[in-house]
Amino acid sequence: xxxxxxxxxxxxxxxxxxxxxxxxxxxxxxxxxxxxxxxxxxxxxxxxxxxxxxxxxxxxxxxxxxxxxxxxxxxxxxxxxxxxxxxxxxxxxxxxxxxxxxxxxx
Numbered sequence: 001x002x003x004x005x006x007x008x009x010x011x012x013x014x015x016x017x018x019x020x021x022x023x024x025x026x027x028x029x030x031x032x033x034x035x036x037x038x039x040x041x042x043x044x045x046x047x048x049x050x051x052x053x054x055x056x057x058x059x060x061x062x063x064x065x066x067x068x069x070x071x072x073x074x075x076x077x078x079x080x081x082x083x084x085x086x087x088x089x090x091x092x093x094x095x096x097x098x099x100x101x102x103x104x105x106x
Contacts, residue, residue, distance in 0.1 A: 008033070014101055028102055030094050037087055039063065041094040043104065051104055055094075057087050070104075071095075 005016045015029040028043040039056035046052060054067045066083050067076035072091040075081045084091065098104060 012097065028098065030097055030101075032094075036090065038090045038094060041091070041098060043098060043102075053095075055087070055091060057083055059083060059086065 003018045007014045011033050013031045013033060015027075015031070017026045017029075019026040024047050025044060028045070029040050031040045032038060037058050039058060042054045042056070044052040044054075051070060052067065053070055053072065054065060055072075057064045057066060064080070064083050066080045068074060068080075068084055068091070069076070072095045073084065073088070075084045
């Protein structure tokens with residue numbers, strides 16, 4: 001069984017999932033426990049260093065999964081940029097929380 005850890009803090013749940021056996025991909029995540037337009041911020045550590053980022057957003061009753069840059073300002077795919085722009089404030093809020101929890105500066 002792959003270890004998974006969670007911590008509830010300040011109205012959010014922080015998750016750490018280790019890679020599966022013989023795998024290299026785990027992730028970090030923050031999920032708000034309140035009614036929010038953000039379902040989760042997801043962060044995947046890269047084997048060679050750095051991270052990949054994504055969010056799950058609610059907009060107009062629809063759920064979207066969006067990959068974005070490390071600054072949370074540019075969507076990986078141009079057709080998703082409007083979502084990043086429309087939800088910029090909450091994305092930035094949760095990126096700050098992630099950096100405070102896990103020091104993602106490297």
